[in-house]
Amino acid sequence: MQHSAMNLFRLAGLLSALGLVQSTFAGELVLTSKLHHLRSGAAREWADFPEEAEAKSLILKFQARANATEQTLRLRQRDVKQTWSVRLNDRDIAKLPLDENDTVTFWELPPGALRDGDNTLVIMSDGKSSDDVMIGEARIDDRPREQIVNEARVLVSVGEADAGPIPCRLTIIDPQGSLMTVGASSRRGLAVRPGVIYTADGRASFGLPAGKYTLYAGRGFEYGVAPARLDLQPGESAIKQLTLRREVPTPGYVACDTHCHTLTFSGHGDATLAERMVTLAGEGIELPIATDHNRHVDYESAARHAGVRQYFTPVIGNECTTPRMGHFNIFPIAAESRVVDHEARDWTELFAAFQKCRDVQVAILNHPRDVHGGFRPFSPEHQLGAVGENLDGWKLAANAVELINSGAIQTDLMQVYRDWFGLLNHGQYLTPIGSSDSHDVSRFIVGQGRTYVRCDGDASQLPIDEACRSIVAGRVLVSLGLMCEITVAGRHGPGDLVPAADDFDVAIRVLGPNWTHASYVALYANGIKIREAEIDESRNPPREPGIKWQETWRIPKLKHDAHLVAVATGPGVKDLFWPIARPYQPASPVWQSYIAGSTGAVWIDADGSGGFNPAVEYATRLMQQSGGDFAKVSEQLTNYDAAVAAQVARLLHTQKLKTPAELLQAAAATGVPALREGFQSYVEAWKESETARGAK
Numbered sequence: 001m002q003h004s005a006m007n008l009f010r011l012a013g014l015l016s017a018l019g020l021v022q023s024t025f026a027g028e029l030v031l032t033s034k035l036h037h038l039r040s041g042a043a044r045e046w047a048d049f050p051e052e053a054e055a056k057s058l059i060l061k062f063q064a065r066a067n068a069t070e071q072t073l074r075l076r077q078r079d080v081k082q083t084w085s086v087r088l089n090d091r092d093i094a095k096l097p098l099d100e101n102d103t104v105t106f107w108e109l110p111p112g113a114l115r116d117g118d119n120t121l122v123i124m125s126d127g128k129s130s131d132d133v134m135i136g137e138a139r140i141d142d143r144p145r146e147q148i149v150n151e152a153r154v155l156v157s158v159g160e161a162d163a164g165p166i167p168c169r170l171t172i173i174d175p176q177g178s179l180m181t182v183g184a185s186s187r188r189g190l191a192v193r194p195g196v197i198y199t200a201d202g203r204a205s206f207g208l209p210a211g212k213y214t215l216y217a218g219r220g221f222e223y224g225v226a227p228a229r230l231d232l233q234p235g236e237s238a239i240k241q242l243t244l245r246r247e248v249p250t251p252g253y254v255a256c257d258t259h260c261h262t263l264t265f266s267g268h269g270d271a272t273l274a275e276r277m278v279t280l281a282g283e284g285i286e287l288p289i290a291t292d293h294n295r296h297v298d299y300e301s302a303a304r305h306a307g308v309r310q311y312f313t314p315v316i317g318n319e320c321t322t323p324r325m326g327h328f329n330i331f332p333i334a335a336e337s338r339v340v341d342h343e344a345r346d347w348t349e350l351f352a353a354f355q356k357c358r359d360v361q362v363a364i365l366n367h368p369r370d371v372h373g374g375f376r377p378f379s380p381e382h383q384l385g386a387v388g389e390n391l392d393g394w395k396l397a398a399n400a401v402e403l404i405n406s407g408a409i410q411t412d413l414m415q416v417y418r419d420w421f422g423l424l425n426h427g428q429y430l431t432p433i434g435s436s437d438s439h440d441v442s443r444f445i446v447g448q449g450r451t452y453v454r455c456d457g458d459a460s461q462l463p464i465d466e467a468c469r470s471i472v473a474g475r476v477l478v479s480l481g482l483m484c485e486i487t488v489a490g491r492h493g494p495g496d497l498v499p500a501a502d503d504f505d506v507a508i509r510v511l512g513p514n515w516t517h518a519s520y521v522a523l524y525a526n527g528i529k530i531r532e533a534e535i536d537e538s539r540n541p542p543r544e545p546g547i548k549w550q551e552t553w554r555i556p557k558l559k560h561d562a563h564l565v566a567v568a569t570g571p572g573v574k575d576l577f578w579p580i581a582r583p584y585q586p587a588s589p590v591w592q593s594y595i596a597g598s599t600g601a602v603w604i605d606a607d608g609s610g611g612f613n614p615a616v617e618y619a620t621r622l623m624q625q626s627g628g629d630f631a632k633v634s635e636q637l638t639n640y641d642a643a644v645a646a647q648v649a650r651l652l653h654t655q656k657l658k659t660p661a662e663l664l665q666a667a668a669a670t671g672v673p674a675l676r677e678g679f680q681s682y683v684e685a686w687k688e689s690e691t692a693r694g695a696k
Contacts, residue, residue: 031060031121031138038123040082041130046582047589049132057124058135064114070144071109073121076137076178078102079582082127084135088113089120096123096135099443101576103179103194104137108145149183150207152232158202158217158242165202166244167281167308171195171216171577172208172230179576183207186441189307191275191282195576196442198275198282200308210234215242216577220283220447221479222248222255225515225577247513248483248546253452254462256287256471258329258364259319259405259435260446265292269439273302276446279438281308283447286459287467288312291319291329294342298335313462319366325350326377327366328398329435332464334358351397361468364400364433367408369416370585378419381692385419386685387616387650388426391693396423399472400431404480404596406449407437408584413569413596415587421527424563424601425615425643431471432565432600434478444581452477454495470495474600481580481595482518482548483511484568486602494600500608502557509550510535510568515575516595518548521568525558525604526615526643535570558606559639561613567598619647628657630666637675645678653686660686 039045039053073093075086079100086094086107094107123135141148160166172195174180179195184206191198197206213230226242260280264273271279277299280288290297299314317331322342328350330340337358344350354363368378378385382392390396401423403416410416423430438446454475455467470476475495477483485493487507492498510518523531535549543550549568572580572593580593603612618640626632630652637645649667652658658666660683667679 027142029062029064029140031062031140032136035076035078035134035136038125038133038135039130040125040127043130044589045130045132046079046591048591053132057122060121060138062119062121063117064119064140066112066116067109067114067142068111070111071114072141072143072145072148073107073109074104074137074139074141075107075135076102076104076176078134080131080133080135082125082129082131084123084125084133087122087124089115097194097443099194100582101179101443101579102177103181104174105181105194106145106149109140114140146183148209149181151210151234152208153205153237154208154215154230154232155205155237155239156203156215156217156242157240158199158226158244161243161245166219167198167200167278167311168202168217168219168244169279169282169577170197170199170204171218172197173214173216173576175212177576180208180213186272186275188274188305189278191271191278191441193270193442198278198441200278200281200306208232210236215240216575217242217244218577219244220255220285221450221481221483221513222246222250222284224513248511250452250483252454252456253477254286254455254457254459254467255284255447256289256451256453256467257285257436257447257449258289258317258331258362258433258451259291259366259402259407259437260288261292261319261437261439262297263439265295265297266439267293270443271439271441271446273299274306275441277303277306277308279441279446281306281311283445285447285450286312287315287453287455287462289315289317289329289331291317291331293319293321294339296333296335296337296339310460312459313464315464320350320354321372322350323373324375326368326375327372328354329362329364329366330354330357330360331362332359332468347394347396361465362400362471363398364402365396365398365430366402367405367437368401368419369410370408378416379692380685380689383419384650384685384689385422386681387646388419388422388424388428389650391689396428396430398430400433402435403432403598404434404449404478405437406435406480406581407439407444409581411583411587411591413594414567417567417598418527421524421565421643425526425647427614427616429474431474431476432478432598433476434480445578448578448580449480452479452483454493476600478596478598478600480597481512481516481573482568482570482597484521484566484597484599485509485511486564486566486599488564488602488604492602494602497603497605497612500605504555505552506531506555506564507550507552508566510548510597511546512548512570512595512597513546515578516570516573518568518570520570521549521566523553524565524567525562526641528642530555535568558604559641560618560644561606561609562604562641562643563601563612564604565599565601567596569594569596571595615641615643616647618644619651622648623651623655628652628655630658634666634670634672634675638672640674642674642678642681645675646682649679649682653682
């Protein structure tokens with residue numbers, strides 16, 4: 001009798017797999033039907049959570065019968081950042097995936113995990129840091145996990161219009177807006193996480209619990225999103241053929257992510273080397289830089305094995321991760337080069353080591369407002385941001401800096417931009433960089449923050465030296481869901497020196513796919529806003545696909561040399577096919593999600609010298625010409641902007657000619673707005689630094 005029942009079960013399973021019979025509904029025990037607000041740590045993490053959490057842990061007591069066969073625990077989670085453990089009757093069942101996205105997961109309950117009578121499920125965190133989470137909708141299904149997640153079958157094929165199959169990301173969302181775990185696992189050509197599948201060739205076959213879903217196919221920033229509805233019955237198979245279309249034109253630029261990690265070589269995150277190859281192709285990154293911590297990694301063979309080498313040109317790099325001096329990405333690196341000693345004593349020694357590393361052209365200061373090893377490079381303790389001065393006397397010999405890092409979003413987008421403007425005004429010419437810093441398949445999306453580099457060539461054979469020269473020269477655009485282009489006097493773009501002229505035109509375009517939106521754009525000269533515009537796509541629909549806004553501003557002749565930068569912003573993407581993560585190290589519990597795009601600097605030779613003179617150079621000349629006499633220098637400053645005035649204030653203070661209080665008093669007495677604004681910005685930055693250094 002037992003063998004007969006087992007044979008019938010196997011036959012039923014075979015017929016179900018063939019779609020010849022319908023699975024029967026299994027028994028289900030609901031432990032809780034709602035999500036519960038839990039908090040590890042003492043303080044509220046985010047303002048959009050209630051001030052008081054329900055509890056520190058979720059404890060569910062219930063009656064059940066002992067399970068002789070495998071059963072399954074279903075859970076829903078959101079905003080999980082720390083490690084949360086799941087225990088059933090003092091038995092470890094799972095550690096929830098570290099993912100802030102709304103997600104449904106399924107966990108095996110092995111035979112004997114349940115008891116006859118009283119049972120207790122506990123979900124708790126051992127972390128000390130604050131983590132507000134929503135966890136719940138817990139239920140036990142008496143079927144094995146693999147049967148549940150393969151209750152129905154989906155076969156998907158995705159192609160680009162007129163171009164055939166294409167690598168892409170598939171996202172599966174249930175009616176509640178949660179990522180739904182699928183019946184598939186990563187293998188060659190596939191990278192799989194709950195609700196997400198990256199496919200190297202646009203094809204995927206996977207299981208799902210019976211139900212209704214929305215399937216999205218996408219390929220990163222430059223492409224539209226193709227949706228499809230799924231209504232799956234038990235035992236049913238659905239076939240979907242979807243077409244992606246390029247929506248954002250990027251001629252003459254290549255998509256570069258300068259900050260890519262793997263679990264294989266960095267030791268944290270979850271993306272293996274094989275999975276990283278598929279995600280890079282699936283997000284349309286054409287020039288990925290391998291930057292695992294203190295390792296030289298070559299993606300070449302892994303890309304070929306994954307079948308995606310034709311979609312990008314890999315570059316060997318290294319995130320030199322120091323204990324106390326910050327993190328720096330360097331590339332390109334000759335394959336046989338020795339790894340740079342990350343234990344250097346100071347920046348001078350570190351940058352000297354970079355120069356000795358064969359073939360290196362680019363050195364990027366990463367996430368300069370983040371704390372690592374107790375050190376924040378651009379903190380007020382170390383950097384006088386308003387004027388770009390390092391307070392420790394260290395020389396930053398990098399040639400680029402991350403302004404946008406989508407894996408470490410800043411609460412205030414413009415904070416690092418202001419730091420960058422200060423450096424440019426101090427004569428430190430750093431190229432702006434956008435990157436992802438992704439260590440994961442899906443939690444932080446590779447290529448979400450990216451840099452568009454001026455470079456021509458086929459994606460599979462890009463000229464690496466040319467691309468690196470463009471990066472060093474500042475011929476770039478920074479992108480996080482938007483792209484912002486600038487053309488000065490009809491033909492000059494980022495990295496170019498514009499000859500002296502009277503009035504000149506500045507043409508700006510803001511671009512993005514139809515699933516992102518722009519709301520604001522501003523033009524900065526020496527970091528000072530000189531033009532701005534609100535963007536209302538509903539009232540002024542895009543004139544061409546991919547173009548959110550475009551305008552030409554007539555700019556009066558500048559009084560002196562200045563760098564021009566345009567920055568566009570919009571509301572953050574909340575859709576789970578490309579969600580913007582919360583800040584990594586927030587400066588406030590209040591978070592307003594955003595997307596952004598910005599240009600590299602265009603250098604205006606307003607004084608006709610044939611080169612570019614930064615604000616600090618003008619300030620130094622004024623001080624020399626006036627002999628430090630404030631009346632003379634303030635009279636001269638009427639012909640200069642606030643950036644030059646801030647540099648003058650710094651010199652007056654450091655040369656002990658004026659105290660900060662005297663600077664403010666004297667500036668107010670002149671009645672010159674630019675002088676007053678420049679002096680005030682310096683004094684405020686100085687006070688902030690004094691407070692920070694005094695606290696140490």
